[in-house]
Amino acid sequence: MSTGIMYPVDLPAVDDTELNSAAQQYLSTLAATPCSNEWFQCSQTSKVEITARNISQLQLFEDEQPTCVVLALHPPDDQTKVVALYLHGKWWHLDDVLRTSSKSRSGLVSVQTMMERVIVFLLSQVVERPSSGEVLFSLHPRTESCKVLWMDNQAVGFYSVKHKGSLCDGWTSCSYLLPVLDTVLVRRSCRRRGFSLQILVDFCSSFSSEEFLGISSPLSPSMAAVVRSFLQQHEEHRERLYEVEAPGGWTQRRNIWLNIRLDRYHLGIKEGSSPTSGQTQQNKGSISFQQWSRGSSRRKTAGCF
Numbered sequence: 001m002s003t004g005i006m007y008p009v010d011l012p013a014v015d016d017t018e019l020n021s022a023a024q025q026y027l028s029t030l031a032a033t034p035c036s037n038e039w040f041q042c043s044q045t046s047k048v049e050i051t052a053r054n055i056s057q058l059q060l061f062e063d064e065q066p067t068c069v070v071l072a073l074h075p076p077d078d079q080t081k082v083v084a085l086y087l088h089g090k091w092w093h094l095d096d097v098l099r100t101s102s103k104s105r106s107g108l109v110s111v112q113t114m115m116e117r118v119i120v121f122l123l124s125q126v127v128e129r130p131s132s133g134e135v136l137f138s139l140h141p142r143t144e145s146c147k148v149l150w151m152d153n154q155a156v157g158f159y160s161v162k163h164k165g166s167l168c169d170g171w172t173s174c175s176y177l178l179p180v181l182d183t184v185l186v187r188r189s190c191r192r193r194g195f196s197l198q199i200l201v202d203f204c205s206s207f208s209s210e211e212f213l214g215i216s217s218p219l220s221p222s223m224a225a226v227v228r229s230f231l232q233q234h235e236e237h238r239e240r241l242y243e244v245e246a247p248g249g250w251t252q253r254r255n256i257w258l259n260i261r262l263d264r265y266h267l268g269i270k271e272g273s274s275p276t277s278g279q280t281q282q283n284k285g286s287i288s289f290q291q292w293s294r295g296s297s298r299r300k301t302a303g304c305f
Contacts, residue, residue, distance in 0.1 A: 007099045008087045009115040016114060016142070017058075018069035019154035023057060023071045026086055032231075040073055040082045040091050048075055058082075060121050063138035063170075064239070070118060072247070074234045082126050085118070098122060098155045105153070112144040119155050120146050123185055137183055142239075147202065148196060157186035159199050164210070168246040175249070177248040179207045184223075200230045204237055213237075214244035215256065224265035231257050 014022075030036070030052055038050040048054060054076055057069040069084035084091040097121060112116055117140075124137040140146070140160060149157035162180040167173070181203050186195045193203040207213055213225065231238050245252040259265060 001031065005101055007101055008092055008097050009089050009099075009105075009113070009119060010101050010242075011115075013113050013115070014088070016066075019068060019114065020066070020068055021067055022089065023086065026071060027052070027055070027215050039066065040084050042093070047074055048083055049242065055086075058121075058125075059139065060118065061101045063143040066141065070121075078143060078151075080129065082122075085122075087115070087118070094122070094127065098127070100150065100153050100155075104190070105148075105150040107151075108147040108149050108159075108199070111148055111158075116148060117142065117146075119148055120144075120158050120160075123155060123158050123187070124147075128187060129184060136169050137185075140183075149199065151190065151195075156190040157195055157199070158182070159184040159203065161203065161206075162216075162246075174247045175216075176246060178202055178212050178242075179210055180216055180244055180246075180248060182216045196226045197233075198231055200227070201234075204234070204240070212242060212253075213240050214242050214253070217243045217245045219243055219255075219256070225267040228260050228267060230266075233261070 003229075003276075033210075034052070039047045041047045050073065053145075054074050056072050056079065057082065058072050060068045060070060072082045073084040073086070073091060075081055076085060082094055085091055085097050086092075087097065111120060120140065124140070128136070131233060132279070144160050145163055146158055146160045148155050149159075159181060162168075162176045162182045163181050164177065165175050167175055181200075184196070184199060186199075192208055204213060227241065233239065239255070241256045242248075242253040243256050243259070260267075283288045
């Protein structure tokens with residue numbers, strides 16, 4: 001099952017209560033021994049002192065009670081950068097939290113455990129944050145349906161889905177009228193390798209019995225380019241895929257292939273193209289399957305018509 005080294009996602013499962021308890025207990029111990037002179041070795045040439053001023057509590061999920069947090073260690077001069085997380089009673093380098101020793105984690109795997117949700121959190125909130133420090137996605141609900149993309153024992157991306165019948169938000173009774181591909185990320189270092197198309201294939205095949213499927217609006221130029229490539233290869237989905245606003249009634253749907261044919265999208269970079277000419281709504285210079293809209297604005301403006 002493993003390569004020998006065990007990473008946090010491979011260790012015995014923990015729940016949110018255990019995460020919170022471990023975080024508070026560690027902070028209490030640290031406060032009682034402020035001069036412990038502990039250091040975390042980030043690399044062969046750098047280390048960070050483990051002190052209360054270098055630790056923050058990261059909220060994992062959107063506004064829910066009780067709050068679920070994980071401890072993060074920062075360099076003293078940059079509170080937006082995370083170098084380690086406190087999990088299973090020790091500090092783990094960020095790269096190790098995103099690794100697995102399990103051979104069963106390969107390709108797109110449904111998120112089921114708390115540690116897998118920590119990985120989705122890291123991908124959406126931490127590791128791909130642009131240099132401006134802006135967060136591209138809002139926090140996901142703790143029950144969000146997600147799949148993590150595993151390749152060579154590393155988490156290289158994820159996507160989330162709003163299921164048909166699930167609530168659009170927490171303050172209305174509106175429910176999605178079709179499955180919607182909501183948020184997607186492929187790490188910059190892994191783009192232009194066909195993973196975005198793999199995600200679209202997986203999404204469509206996961207709902208093979210549904211006549212219509214949605215992709216959350218608005219589509220960025222790069223997203224439109226990826227969907228165009230997908231629909232060029234998979235003609236059977238041209239009448240299935242719609243750009244939708246919640247909850248996805250017919251007045252809130254636009255057939256993507258028709259709008260491509262009518263030249264209503266400014267098509268961005270396709271996978272395999274030069275990374276220098278890419279531009280998305282959120283991050284100029286990013287390429288390929290970049291996030292096509294900020295999750296917070298999409299969720300908060302979703303309405304019923």
